[in-house]
Amino acid sequence: MEIDLELYRQDVWTGPGGSIRLSVIDVEPERPARTLVFLHGFGGWAMQWRRQLRFFAGANRCIAPDLRGHGLSDKPDTSYSTDELMADLDAVLWALKVPERFVLLGHSFGGAMAAQYTVHHPERVDKLVLTATPGEFVLNPLYQLGLRLPLPILKLIAPFTQRWLGAPPAHLKSMWLNAMRKWSGWSLFRDIQVPTLVITGHRDRVFEHKSFEEVPRRIVGAQHVDVPVSSHLVMLERAEAVNRAIQRFLEETPGTWRSATAARPIARERPWVKHYDEGVPETVAIPHQPLPRFLASAAQRYPFRPAIVFEGHTIQYWYLDREVNRLANALISLGVLKGERVILLLPNIPQAVIAFYGTLRAGATVVYASPVSDEAEMIRQVNDSRATTLVTLSQFEPLARAVCEATPLRRVILTHVTDYLPPQMGLAFRLTHGRQGPAPGPLGDEMFTWTNMLRQVTARPPDVSVNENDLAVIQYTGGTTATPKGVMLTHSALVANAVQTRHWIPGLRDGREVFLSVLPFSHIYGLTTALNVPVLLAAAMVLLPTFRVEQVLEAIKRHRPTIFPGVPTMYVAINNVRGVRRYGIRSIRACISGAAPLPVEVQEAFEKLTHGRLVEGYGLTECAPVTHANPLNGLRKVGSIGIPLPNTDAKIVHLATGQDLPPGAVGELAVRGPQMMVGYWGMGDETDRTIIDGWLHTGDVATMDEDGYFRIISRRQEMILAGEYNVYPRDVEEVLYEHPKVREAAVVGIPPAQPGQKVKAYVVLREGERATPEELIALCRARLAEWEVPAEIEFRRELPKTFVGKVLRRALTNDE
Numbered sequence: 070m071e072i073d074l075e076l077y078r079q080d081v082w083t084g085p086g087g088s089i090r091l092s093v094i095d096v097e098p099e100r101p102a103r104t105l106v107f108l109h110g111f112g113g114w115a116m117q118w119r120r121q122l123r124f125f126a127g128a129n130r131c132i133a134p135d136l137r138g139h140g141l142s143d144k145p146d147t148s149y150s151t152d153e154l155m156a157d158l159d160a161v162l163w164a165l166k167v168p169e170r171f172v173l174l175g176h177s178f179g180g181a182m183a184a185q186y187t188v189h190h191p192e193r194v195d196k197l198v199l200t201a202t203p204g205e206f207v208l209n210p211l212y213q214l215g216l217r218l219p220l221p222i223l224k225l226i227a228p229f230t231q232r233w234l235g236a237p238p239a240h241l242k243s244m245w246l247n248a249m250r251k252w253s254g255w256s257l258f259r260d261i262q263v264p265t266l267v268i269t270g271h272r273d274r275v276f277e278h279k280s281f282e283e284v285p286r287r288i289v290g291a292q293h294v295d296v297p298v299s300s301h302l303v304m305l306e307r308a309e310a311v312n313r314a315i316q317r318f319l320e321e322t323p324g325t326w327r328s329a330t331a332a333r334p335i336a337r338e339r340p341w342v343k344h345y346d347e348g349v350p351e352t353v354a355i356p357h358q359p360l361p362r363f364l365a366s367a368a369q370r371y372p373f374r375p376a377i378v379f380e381g382h383t384i385q386y387w388y389l390d391r392e393v394n395r396l397a398n399a400l401i402s403l404g405v406l407k408g409e410r411v412i413l414l415l416p417n418i419p420q421a422v423i424a425f426y427g428t429l430r431a432g433a434t435v436v437y438a439s440p441v442s443d444e445a446e447m448i449r450q451v452n453d454s455r456a457t458t459l460v461t462l463s464q465f466e467p468l469a470r471a472v473c474e475a476t477p478l479r480r481v482i483l484t485h486v487t488d489y490l491p492p493q494m495g496l497a498f499r500l501t502h503g504r505q506g507p508a509p510g511p512l513g514d515e516m517f518t519w520t521n522m523l524r525q526v527t528a529r530p531p532d533v534s535v536n537e538n539d540l541a542v543i544q545y546t547g548g549t550t551a552t553p554k555g556v557m558l559t560h561s562a563l564v565a566n567a568v569q570t571r572h573w574i575p576g577l578r579d580g581r582e583v584f585l586s587v588l589p590f591s592h593i594y595g596l597t598t599a600l601n602v603p604v605l606l607a608a609a610m611v612l613l614p615t616f617r618v619e620q621v622l623e624a625i626k627r628h629r630p631t632i633f634p635g636v637p638t639m640y641v642a643i644n645n646v647r648g649v650r651r652y653g654i655r656s657i658r659a660c661i662s663g664a665a666p667l668p669v670e671v672q673e674a675f676e677k678l679t680h681g682r683l684v685e686g687y688g689l690t691e692c693a694p695v696t697h698a699n700p701l702n703g704l705r706k707v708g709s710i711g712i713p714l715p716n717t718d719a720k721i722v723h724l725a726t727g728q729d730l731p732p733g734a735v736g737e738l739a740v741r742g743p744q745m746m747v748g749y750w751g752m753g754d755e756t757d758r759t760i761i762d763g764w765l766h767t768g769d770v771a772t773m774d775e776d777g778y779f780r781i782i783s784r785r786q787e788m789i790l791a792g793e794y795n796v797y798p799r800d801v802e803e804v805l806y807e808h809p810k811v812r813e814a815a816v817v818g819i820p821p822a823q824p825g826q827k828v829k830a831y832v833v834l835r836e837g838e839r840a841t842p843e844e845l846i847a848l849c850r851a852r853l854a855e856w857e858v859p860a861e862i863e864f865r866r867e868l869p870k871t872f873v874g875k876v877l878r879r880a881l882t883n884d885e
Contacts, residue, residue, distance in 0.1 A: 072096070073366055073579070074094050074123070075369070076356040076358055076366055077094050077095055077096045077356050077358075078092055078095075078141070078358075079092075079093050079094075079095050079165070081134070081160055081165065083137070083156065083160035084147075089137055089157075090142060091136075092141035092142045093115070093132060093133070093135070093165065094116075094122065094133045095130070095131075095165055095357070098130065099354075100335060101130040104131075104167055104171040104172065105131050105172045105174060106132045106133075106161075106174065107121065109136065109139065109140075109235070110175075110178045110180070110201070111178040111206075111249055112235055112236055112241055113139065114235035115135045115140055116133075117302065121304055121308070121315065124308075125315070125316075127350050132161070132165060135235070136154060137149070137154070138241075140235050147243070149243040151185070151247075151252060155185065170193055170195040171194065172196045172197075173186060174197075174198040175200065176200045176304060177200075177203075177275075178248070178249055178252075179202075180199040180200060181206070183202075185257060187263055188261060196264045196265070196318065198265070198266045198315055199267050200269075201268070201269060201301050201303055201304075203254075203277070204255045204283055205253045205276075205280055206252060206276060207276060207277055207280065208249075215238070216246075220239050223237070223239040224239050226238060255283075258284060258287035261288050262289075264290070264292075266292045266318040267288065267293045268293075268314055269293070270295075270296055270300045270301055270307075272300045273300045273301045296311060335351050335352060340777040341712035341713060344778075345700065346701060349715070350715055351715060353569060353716060354568075355568055355743050356564055356568065357537050358564060359536065359539065359564075360601065361393070361426050361429050362564075363601065363604045364386075364389065364390055364393060367386050367390075367605075368387050368390035370607060371607040373386070374580050374609070376607075376609065377389060378612065378628055379419055379490070379612045380490055382489070382491060384419055391528045392423045393426045393427045394427075394530050394531065395527070396423050396430075396431075398527055398528075398529070398531050399526045400427065400458070401431050401531055402525070403480055404479075405433050405457065406433075407431075407535075408432065408434060408540070409434065409457050410433065410435075410543065411436065411460065412450065412459050413436070413459075413591065414459065414460070414462070414465060414468075415440065415460065415462065415590075416440045416589070416614035417586060417589060417599075417612045418486055418612060419612065420460075420484045420488060420519065422610070422612075428460075429560070431531055432535050432539070433458075434542065435543070437544055437545070437591040438591065439589075439592075440589065440591060440614075444468055444471050444472065448475045448476055450555075451472055451477075453751065454750065456476075457477070457478065458478070458479065458480040458481075459478055461482075462485065466481075478515075482519055483516060483517070484520075486614075488520055535560065537559065537560045537561040538559055538560070540558075541558055542556075542593075543556065543557055543558075543750050554749045554755065555752075556593075556690045556749060557748055558593075562747075563596075565693070565716070565744045567597055569714040569716060570602050571605055572714075573695075573698055573715075574701060577606055579606055581608075582608035582632055583608060584599060584603040584609065584611065584632045585599075585613070585621070585624065585628075586613070587599070587615075587624075587635070587639070588634055593690045594694050595634070597694060598661065598695070599634050609628075611628045616639055622646065622652040622654070623652070625654050626653050629653060630656060631656060631659070632658065633659075634661055637668065637671055638813070638870065638875075640660070640667075640671050640672075640683065641671050645835065650678060655679055658681050659681060659701055660675070660679075660684070661684055663685075663694070667683075668802065668803060668806040669708055669803060672707065682702070684701055685698070685708075685710055686698035686710060686711065689767055691759070691765055692765065693744040695744070697714065697779055698711045698714065699712070700712070704776070708780065709779060709780045710771075711778060711779070712777050717741070717742035717744070718740065718741040718742060719741075720738075720739050721736040721773050722739050724736055724737050732774055732775045733773075733774065735770060735771075735772050736770070737768065737771070738767045738779065738781070739764040740764070741764050746765075769782075770782045770783045782799060782800070783797035787817070787878060789817070789826050789828055790818065790825065790826050791818070791828060791856045791857075794857075796818070796828055796857050798815070801814075801830060801849065802815065802816050802830075804848060804852045805830060805848075805849070808848055810835055810838040811833075811834060811835070811840075811845070812833045812835045813832070813867075813876075814832050814833070815868050815876045815881060816829070816859065817829055819882070827860040827861070828857065828858065828859045829860065829862070830845070830861070830862045831864075831868060832845065832862055842864075845859075846858060868881075
């Protein structure tokens with residue numbers, strides 16, 4: 070899986086008063102073995118090292134700046150002298166806090182800079198790699214003739230050189246006159262005292278051949294690799310050969326401060342990494358970027374790739390990125406300030422994607438409301454989050470007016486489902502679904518229409534600085550067992566979890582996947598797996614506002630999705646459709662089920678139907694949300710939530726004392742990772758009770774085996790106290806699911822929240838089936854301990870659920 074290096078760009082400021090911006094790629098995995106700094110040459114750019122950056126970034130921190138005047142860095146009218154360029158290198162090393170010792174690699178004139186830095190700072194350079202670096206830079210006469218042209222002519226021809234030169238010819242002329250032409254390495258090479266590897270392209274004719282072959286002879290103890298069938302850009306032309314040469318060189322006699330095996334303690338501390346699928350890294354580099362950078366990168370790399378498919382209409386990535394800019398600018402024009410909360414009450418329609426990324430790009434914070442929220446819940450969330458702006462559908466205008474009257478809400482933006490459909494499709498939608506809104510009438514001063522608002526603003530990116538540590542989302546917990554709490558998630562946490570989840574599925578192809586995005590974006594699991602991950606991949610998202618099994622199957626038949634994130638109730642519904650194979654569900658290669666336990670019977674039936682892989686994962690809103698999942702292709706332990714994702718730690722602690730417990734013991738699951746929340750909105754005491762010494766205590770009762778696989782037994786609040794015994798609802802539910810007549814089951818304790826509870830099961834039967842409580846209880850008696858057997862079974866037509874499909878146990882116990 071190729072990482073998108075553009076996601077790892079940062080800006081470093083240098084020059085007088087910090088007036089010159091350098092663009093630097095900095096890929097830093099967790100606990101890197103070494104730090105490698107790559108310098109490109111005259112007329113080059115950082116991405117000329119892309120093959121090496123991707124190869125070595127799995128275990129090493131890899132840094133590659135665009136020199137001034139080159140690539141995406143500023144192009145000031147300065148002398149481009151060696152002193153200026155070396156000062157830029159110092160600025161990059163200082164700003165990025167590069168360790169005291171690192172490996173320095175340079176190509177062509179970048180090698181000259183690397184050699185000079187090494188001689189002046191031998192205490193900092195652990196090893197040196199010179200690639201296609203001559204002892205002096207005597208240019209081909211034709212090139213020299215070109216650089217002697219007057220500056221006006223060089224500026225005139227600059228647009229025609231952009232495809233093969235990393236810098237404008239006028240700036241290259243200054244660099245040639247003031248740096249390259251004056252540089253000689255013959256005496257300098259003799260003073261290099263660190264281990265050095267010299268790599269040359271066998272057919273390199275850019276400079277005189279003797280200028281290359283003499284270099285390794287001048288450096289004491291230097292190793293030399295002459296790569297056949299390659300020339301000056303040897304690191305691109307024969308990337309694998311160059312990578313092997315560098316790797317062998319780095320692994321020889323590990324340095325005193327770090328060795329190539331320095332990352333191995335991760336495997337000792339995390340026993341589960343040995344069970345990762347091939348292609349899943351032990352650790353991943355998290356980009357230090359705000360979340361909307363995913364979208365900008367996708368639009369740059371795959372502008373004409375479908376981003377959204379809605380009601381048969383396609384929106385491409387370039388257009389989606391443009392509309393996000395317009396929405397961001399519209400919010401700013403309405404007075405939305407950085408850090409203000411914008412509440413979104415939208416189903417999965419194109420506007421939900423645009424509003425989410427547009428709000429973040431404007432520097433504001435998204436607050437998600439459930440599309441099924443009633444007036445009281447909306448008022449509570451607006452007051453609690455102190456949101457100033459609401460974005461919702463025109464059909465919810467009466468609700469929006471009521472919320473405005475009862476809260477400090479200052480603005481309402483109304484959109485219609487058909488705003489991003491062509492006129493003829495919009496008309497067809499209205500005829501099929503009805504008008505979907507109140508009768509047209511005058512809007513109040515606080516109300517604005519989406520289309521009019523966006524029509525009045527530019528599509529240029531807004532001039533707002535958004536930081537990775539800024540608050541991105543306040544996501545309210547589902548409230549299945551208690552009052553919802555506002556979870557604060559930064560851009561960094563959401564970026565981390567999207568990258569972690571993407572790397573968990575081997576073989577994902579940038580720009581080629583199709584996601585079935587029916588999980589609501591207003592639920593954290595849907596936000597990450599059905600929105601942020603596909604945007605990271607530049608994948609197409611087939612949007613469905615609600616889960617109706619017939620519509621889902623028709624969408625599968627028409628659009629052939631490859632990835633289907635969902636919840637168990639969705640897979641249950643698909644399993645129970647007769648003749649489901651005729652809808653072409655075998656296009657689905659991978660599904661990660663979350664938000665609720667995945668019954669074994671449901672998993673096995675779905676895999677048999679699709680021939681794809683359905684694995685149970687685990688997460689919680691407080692972790693953005695995914696922390697665990699079973700490997701798709703490796704060792705899967707059915708009934709477990711699997712193993713922690715890369716960069717994630719997990720352990721079991723004692724329910725009373727909080728002390729760490731050994732494998733096999735039952736206790737509370739605690740997790741730690743870059744995807745963790747910063748706390749609960751306005752609830753400092755609750756935050757302190759949940760995050761202890763950097764570990765988030767999940768409230769889930771679980772166990773871990775010797776292989777590092779975790780099994781959720783129960784929510785702590787859901788555990789049934791049957792006399793002196795603890796009963797875990799899932800143990801009972803798994804047995805009930807084995808009965809061929811049972812479609813769904815939920816187990817609770819009665820009376821709720823009291824000692825001496827009895828086990829009660831609520832059961833939904835398959836369509837057309839009949840059963841008695843006695844026959845289900847008989848199955849339980851044969852499979853469970855006496856205290857686990859339900860004292861009562863109640864049949865229902867359906868179970869109360871959250872809008873994402875998770876059983877609302879609180880509603881069941883409230884009925885008692």
